[in-house]
Amino acid sequence: MKVTVVGAGYVGLVTGATLAERGHDVTCVDSDLPKVRMLEAGGVPIHEPGLPELLAGVRKSGRLGFGADVAAAAGGAEVVMMTVGTPTDPQGKADLSSVEAAARTIATGLRDYAVVVEKSTVPVRTGERVRRTMERNVRPGVEFDVASNPEFLREGTAVEDARKPSRIVLGVPNGRAEKVLRRLYEGFESPILVTNVETAEMIKHASNAFLATKISFVNAVSRLCEKSGANVEEVARGMGLDPRIGAQFLRAGVGYGGSCFAKDLEAFAEIASQLGYEFRLLREVQAVNREQRAHVVELLRQELWVLREKRVTLLGLAFKPDTDDVRDAPSLDVAQRLRAEGAIVRAHDPVAGAKAKAMLPDLDLAADPYAAADGADAVVLVTEWPAYKGLDFMRLRKVMRQPVIVDARNLWDPSAARAAGFHYRSIGRP
């Protein structure tokens, strides 16, 4: 099938390449010209394991092309997917300006019937707005349907997730659109769930909100563990063995971050409120997450007493391992909180340094963890990169001014750190 993907970011690029791998004829278009040029020249604009290899394969097959002209690429496509960003606007609502712009441009380009798919995460009822916007801009006589096919891939395992989605949700207005989308996903072995458009939109927001709730829940439990002598890791294990609860997303730490959870929770709470329901549970989930970031700084304060002029090293800047994405990364928040108290922050990350520096231009970056910790009064482990797991505690201790570690992801073994002479704090472990 001829497929156009509008927005060649984390979702669009991976989705487009995966569909091309399945034999579809895919064009990824983006309004960011330098990005398009880079892709045309064979470059890969993001760090995502397996993506360079996937792109190399489909580029060779000739089934994946790039461009910047959305209208031209939409013309002749049977499926047009919108994978543009949907950040939070200043009021906390989803900023749908990119979706609106994409919908208008796609409409002007359509020449034959096409299914226009919302793959971006959007509040319930956005499909209706997309349809009305397109109706005003489409050429007379050209038919189209608007469907919702939310994306559940995770950065860091995006390629794997796109090849084998946990589920394929098709929110469709009629059987005609359903047929087209079923053909698009022919050969995928994942369960397919067909719903109306509103339900599909809601499934995505509800899923992310539920996952964030799990994280905040275990973080709240971790605080109680710290006050009572219980061990949150064992508590989580004991809970997770219950199949009704499940072990995933029950890891206590500095809280969630990334481009999705915070903004999707905010947008979900906002649309709920607009629809006349105050989703107070979500507000509490957000509050616990914010407190967890502040708590990491409090642990440092407990160890170092005064933070002013203390040298603090952050290990890990990406919001999670195996990505270079620093959008809403806890590291940046912790760095700013520390600076506000007069601490001197230095950091290391295996891949996300450049993107973090774009957000915090005067961030002091080191080439490796030991250089980052040289002369430091404390190390804070913020992202649980596998490379940090085997750090040499003795070597680390030798280069530091004071032997203090705050392990905000419970990556290390407390007894090993203490045996090396560290004052070691982690989350919810005695």
Ligand SMILES: NC(=O)c1ccc[n+]([C@@H]2O[C@H](COP(=O)([O-])OP(=O)(O)OC[C@H]3O[C@@H](n4cnc5c(N)ncnc54)[C@H](O)[C@@H]3O)[C@@H](O)[C@H]2O)c1
């Ligand atoms: N990143 C994830 O892990 C993930 C997972 C599931 C769902 N989502 C959702 O998918 C959507 C995209 O997320 P992302 O992380 O890929 O974003 P991204 O910022 O990486 O990519 C979006 C791309 O769209 C382009 N764009 C914006 N407006 C455009 C327009 N009018 N025409 C053409 N291109 C345009 C941008 O230049 C950018 O390259 C969001 O709604 C997000 O919530 C993201």
